[in-house]
Amino acid sequence: MGIPTEPKPIKFFVALLAPSEDLLASAEARLAPLLGAIESRSGIFPWEATDYYAEEMGSGLRRKFVSFTPLASPERLPEIKLATQGIEAEYLWTRGEMRGRRVNIDPGYLDAGKVVLASTKNAPHRLYLGSRIYGEVTLLYHTGSYHPLDTTYADYRWPETIAFFGEARVLYLRQLKRGF
Numbered sequence: 001m002g003i004p005t006e007p008k009p010i011k012f013f014v015a016l017l018a019p020s021e022d023l024l025a026s027a028e029a030r031l032a033p034l035l036g037a038i039e040s041r042s043g044i045f046p047w048e049a050t051d052y053y054a055e056e057m058g059s060g061l062r063r064k065f066v067s068f069t070p071l072a073s074p075e076r077l078p079e080i081k082l083a084t085q086g087i088e089a090e091y092l093w094t095r096g097e098m099r100g101r102r103v104n105i106d107p108g109y110l111d112a113g114k115v116v117l118a119s120t121k122n123a124p125h126r127l128y129l130g131s132r133i134y135g136e137v138t139l140l141y142h143t144g145s146y147h148p149l150d151t152t153y154a155d156y157r158w159p160e161t162i163a164f165f166g167e168a169r170v171l172y173l174r175q176l177k178r179g180f
Helices: 021-035 074-089 159-178
Strands: 010-018 038-041 062-072 092-095 098-101 104-110 114-119 127-130 133-142 145-148
Touching (some): 010 159, 062 159, 104 159, 133 159, 145 159
Antiparallel strands (some): 010 104, 038 062, 104 114
């Protein structure tokens, strides 16, 4: 019989999507009080993965990933997802009866073996975490790198994204070794 144990702490990150670098920077600044000091940033990539956000957010979108220094419990993921939705709400636009986001903030975490995303939507490959939030393993670490699954979003398959998470993993493992 196994004995329940506390999980190792994890490293939080967010994926930001917005139509301008100014909005990316503004949203990023709002995250430090929630997640702590920023540890690393990816480059800013043109969003060409899908037109899913075009009607709501417009064209010319940009994607950026940001990781945070403090390690924390993975059980905080639902709380973090709900808080980032609150930050997104600060950037809403309205036109008559229509409204939408100008910034999309998708939080998740990484550990030595996986990258996990938070979602408000249920799906066969997602597990319920509580507080109406689901978790999705989107990358698995093996043979020296993170690798996508069949259900992994296109932007998490980009070589630049895989490199960002690989570098964040190195920083994470150093923190664990130092006792964070």
